[in-house]
Amino acid sequence: MLLVWLLVISSGCTAAPHDATPPSPQQEPQSTELPAVVERAAPAVVTVSAGQSTGSGVTYRDNIVLTNAHVVGESSQVEITFADATRTPGQVLATDIVTDLAVVRTERTGLPPIHYRQELPLPGETVIAIGSPLGFENTVTAGIVSGLHREIPGSARQTQALVDLIQTDASISPGNSGGALLNTRGEVVGINNAYIRPITGATSIGFAIPTSTAVDVADQLLEHGRAVHPYLGVSLGQVTPAIDTALGLPVDHGAIVLSVDPRGPSEAAGIQPGDVIVTFADRPVRTVEDLLALMRGVEPDQRVQMTVIRQNQEKQLAITIGENPG
Structure with missing residues (x-):
């Protein structure tokens, strides 16, 4: 669960605070400025x-x-x-x-x-x-x-x-x-x-x-009063060795498309459930996080090339980025 990692901001929290990390020898010249x-x-x-x-x-x-x-x-x-x-x-x-x-x-x-x-x-x-x-x-x-x-x-x-x-x-x-x-x-x-x-x-x-x-x-x-974020309109999962074996994929990395939002940018681009996204905007995608990080560099209405693996074949698709509906 994500909540395992999030900071829990609560006066009832009983966890002890960490000690400050001591400076390493390489940091010593800078430490006098702190x-x-x-x-x-x-x-x-x-x-x-x-x-x-x-x-x-x-x-x-x-x-x-x-x-x-x-x-x-x-x-x-x-x-x-x-x-x-x-x-x-x-x-x-x-x-x-x-x-x-x-x-x-x-x-x-x-x-x-x-x-x-x-x-x-x-x-x-x-x-x-x-x-x-x-x-x-x-x-x-x-x-x-x-x-x-x-x-x-x-x-x-x-x-x-x-x-x-x-x-x-x-x-x-x-x-x-x-x-x-x-x-x-x-x-x-x-x-x-x-x-x-x-x-x-x-x-x-x-x-x-x-x-x-x-x-x-x-x-x-x-x-x-709001922020605009780029939007693909897909639900994503991580390609793992188990998924790679089960599906017989030719790659052991990438972001697998679990579902596609109806009438969203990905559906319009021809992306299908089961596609594995391996490049986005000419950059490699090894993890779901890679893809989301690359999304930060594009804008709604921008047209972007991407590579997917579908039924063991590589396909080049172009997608017009949408706006996250919130």
């Missing part, structure tokens, strides 16, 4: 309280806070606590469940500014997570970027929210959701989103939504 980075950036990170749930947020505009949709839930009103301990009501303006992002307007204006860097950080780059894990406000942990274009295992079958993420070993715990992942210049490179629980055997595996995605969606939410 206190100054935190001092500059911390005022822009807030605590978001929605009923009994508590998460984090980052100032986005003069009176706008960016956070996760699962932090605010169904609430239309939340409470924002700032680094100086002052509190103000916040109105949830819009949410986007596809990317798990939300924008909140605060009664307080003149919020501390912070720069959102839209270029992806590099694997191995030092990063800092600031948030309110388990209610401990302005908690700071540090680590490195462990990988890019990651996904929560199995999440693509249930949601598009937890794919194409930044993976980090900076400790992320319940309550960090919506907080800032910073580089050593104090720029936001991601919005902390989820972690894999230690009960699964994982150690310091956390995830953040890249800033480029966060900024694009936040601007759409503020301007239009």
Whole structure:
């Protein structure tokens, strides 16, 4: 179940927060800069309280806070606590469940500014997570970027929210959701989103939504009240060795089409249940998450070439991307 991986934002959570990851020898020259980075950036990170749930947020505009949709839930009103301990009501303006992002307007204006860097950080780059894990406000942990274009295992079958993420070993715990992942210049490179629980055997595996995605969606939410996402109109599954053997497929990877939405873009393109998508927009597709990540790079009404395997034969199809109906 996806809920195994999601951050559970609840005052009743009893899991202990992770310790901050100690800097490695390679990181030592940068570590002396971290206190100054935190001092500059911390005022822009807030605590978001929605009923009994508590998460984090980052100032986005003069009176706008960016956070996760699962932090605010169904609430239309939340409470924002700032680094100086002052509190103000916040109105949830819009949410986007596809990317798990939300924008909140605060009664307080003149919020501390912070720069959102839209270029992806590099694997191995030092990063800092600031948030309110388990209610401990302005908690700071540090680590490195462990990988890019990651996904929560199995999440693509249930949601598009937890794919194409930044993976980090900076400790992320319940309550960090919506907080800032910073580089050593104090720029936001991601919005902390989820972690894999230690009960699964994982150690310091956390995830953040890249800033480029966060900024694009936040601007759409503020301007239009909703975000537009590309749409294929299919239900997908992962090709596994068992499926490969059972169906006699000539490939052991790809995204298999389980069903096709009537009158959707895929049906119009001639895609059929049982087709295995192996390329999309001239890029290889080995997993369902690969395909969803590639979808982030296209727009509704754009025409894209794709390759499918059907009855052991390769077919080239062209699809006009639709708009996710929500």
